[in-house]
Structures are given as C-alpha cells and as structure tokens.
Amino acid sequence: MLLVERKKIISDYLKQHHMVDLQTLVTMTGASESTLRRDLDSMEEEGVLVRVHGGAKIKKAPNSVIGDEPRFxxxxxxxxxxxxxxxxxxxxxxxxxxxxxxxxGTSSLLMIDFIDPSMHLNLVTNGVDQAIAASSKGLNIQLLGGTLRANTQAIVGQTAHKQLAKYHFHHVFLGMNGIDIQDGLTTTDEAEAFLKEQAANQSKHVYLLVDQTKFEKTYPINVTLEGKFGVITNTFEDRQLKAKYSELYKIKEVKN
Structure with a gap:
C-alpha cells in the first residue's frame, strides 16, 4: 500500500473516531508498526494529528467549537x-x-439492556428511545412530557422541567457531547443543557457516560454541574491525557 493511501486511511479514521492505536492501523493497512510510526510522525509534522503513546489523536484547533450534532x-x-x-x-x-x-444519551439507552426487572427500579427519562426500550422490557419508567427534539429524541421544555422538579434521585446518568480541560462540559442545545443541570442538582450521585471520542471536544453550550460527579469512560490510550483529566474529574475506566 502506498504512503498516500495509508495517510488517507489514517486521516479518515481519525475524522470519525478522533483517536487510533497502532494495532488498529496495522490491521487496517497491513503495514508494520515501524512504518506506521513514521507515517504518524510525518502527519504530525503536517499538522494533521498529535502523536500519543501507542498511536495518535486528531489535532484540535485552538478554541475550536463543533457546531453540528450527529443524528441519534x-x-x-x-x-x-x-x-x-x-x-x-x-x-x-x-x-x-x-x-x-x-x-x-446513547450510553444511557444501552443501560436498559443490563437492568434486571427484578431490581424494581423507578426510572425517569427525557429520552423517547429509553422509555420505549424500558417499557418493552417490563421496567417501570416515567417519560417526561414536553417538546421533542427530533435530532436527539430528547424531551425538553418547561413541562419537562416542572415534572422533573418533583423527583429526588439516587443516581443520575448523563451523556455529554464534549469534555475539555479548558472549556469544561458542553453540548449542542441550551434546553438539553438546562435539563441535565436540573437533574444533576436533584441527585445524590451524578455520572457522565462518555467514550473517548468526547474528550478534547467543545460544543457551543456549556453544562455546569455543581458538586462532585464521576466520569465513566473506556480505557485511555493516552495515559498523560488520563492524568490530566483525573486532576479535575473522578475517572472510572472500563475495558471494552
């Protein structure tokens, strides 16, 4: 495979996943690790990526803000x-x-698969898909009323706020579009941000469910969470990155 072809594969993968390790690139390209290290070094000099231990991550422009949000x-x-x-x-x-x-969020939707109906939980959500998945499994779940955001299948608005205000939670599980050392927690919609903040303020324990693609990302709307909260994520490929975020957040890593 030619150098230009390998670089395109690496660039395309980083645009989608934001981080990549050498073993993944070996599988994708058939090239040796030493060859791929040289490719990554070259692409770092070109300003395409940033080298990290065992691989690379996409280069984030200073103070860059991501505007568009993928569909749910x-x-x-x-x-x-x-x-x-x-x-x-x-x-x-x-x-x-x-x-x-x-x-x-998408990770909270996947939580439904692992909840045992015999736990007799009282679930509350602003996610339409969460409500459908839980009810089809026989779980007790309350779907907040209000305005539906088509892009995220999330219920927002004043009706949702009024209903949410009646609850006190043992645990709140939140998705987040971006988490960044400088810019903090961010998302794409002000109404969803407000609902996240309200739910967190009414809980004893708050957890962010974010995979590695959410780190070093900034979106237009800040989410301000008062008090301590945990961050559940998959394993950091870049241990220096983990150390940096661990200074601010309580990080729990899980293996894939």
Missing amino acids: SEKVASNAQEKRAIAKAAVALIENNQTIYLDA
Whole structure:
C-alpha cells in the first residue's frame, strides 16, 4: 500500500473516531508498526494529528467549537462496543428499589439492556428511545412530557422541567457531547443543557457516560454541574491525557 493511501486511511479514521492505536492501523493497512510510526510522525509534522503513546489523536484547533450534532441513530452506531461496556459499568452502581434518571444519551439507552426487572427500579427519562426500550422490557419508567427534539429524541421544555422538579434521585446518568480541560462540559442545545443541570442538582450521585471520542471536544453550550460527579469512560490510550483529566474529574475506566 502506498504512503498516500495509508495517510488517507489514517486521516479518515481519525475524522470519525478522533483517536487510533497502532494495532488498529496495522490491521487496517497491513503495514508494520515501524512504518506506521513514521507515517504518524510525518502527519504530525503536517499538522494533521498529535502523536500519543501507542498511536495518535486528531489535532484540535485552538478554541475550536463543533457546531453540528450527529443524528441519534448515527450516535447509537458509533463506538457501540465501548458504549456497551460503559453502560454495563453504570448499571453495576445501581441498587434495588432506587430512583434513577437516564437522560437521552446513547450510553444511557444501552443501560436498559443490563437492568434486571427484578431490581424494581423507578426510572425517569427525557429520552423517547429509553422509555420505549424500558417499557418493552417490563421496567417501570416515567417519560417526561414536553417538546421533542427530533435530532436527539430528547424531551425538553418547561413541562419537562416542572415534572422533573418533583423527583429526588439516587443516581443520575448523563451523556455529554464534549469534555475539555479548558472549556469544561458542553453540548449542542441550551434546553438539553438546562435539563441535565436540573437533574444533576436533584441527585445524590451524578455520572457522565462518555467514550473517548468526547474528550478534547467543545460544543457551543456549556453544562455546569455543581458538586462532585464521576466520569465513566473506556480505557485511555493516552495515559498523560488520563492524568490530566483525573486532576479535575473522578475517572472510572472500563475495558471494552
């Protein structure tokens, strides 16, 4: 395979997944690790990526803000294995007879697969897909009323806020579009951000469910969470990146 072909494969993969390890590139290209290291070094000099231990990550422009949000169906299919591992770890934190809030994220949707109906949980969500999946499994779930955002299948608005205000949760599980050292937690929609903040303020324990593609990303709307919260994510390929975020957040890594 020619150098230009390998670089295109690497570039295309990073655009979709934002990080890549050498073993993945070996499988995709058939090239040796030494050859791929030289390719990555060359692409770093070109400003395409940033080298990290064992691979590379996409280069983020200073203060870059991502405006567009993928459709919910696209997010469900993206990094499904990693999200299932995160979802399973999240469910392991729940005990019988608790009141739980699941927001309209893809990892929280996958949590439904791991919840045992015999736990007798009281689930609350603003996610239409979460409500459908839970009810089809025989779980007790309350879907907030309000305005539907088609892109994320999330319920938002004043009706949702009024209904949510009635609850006190043992655990709240939130998705997040971006998590960045400088810019904090961000998402794409102000109404969804407000609902995340409200749910978190009404819970004893708050967890963000984010795979590695969410780190070093910034979206237009800030989400401000008061107090401590945990971050459940898949394994960091870049240990320096983990150390940096661990200074600010309580990180729980799970294997895929």
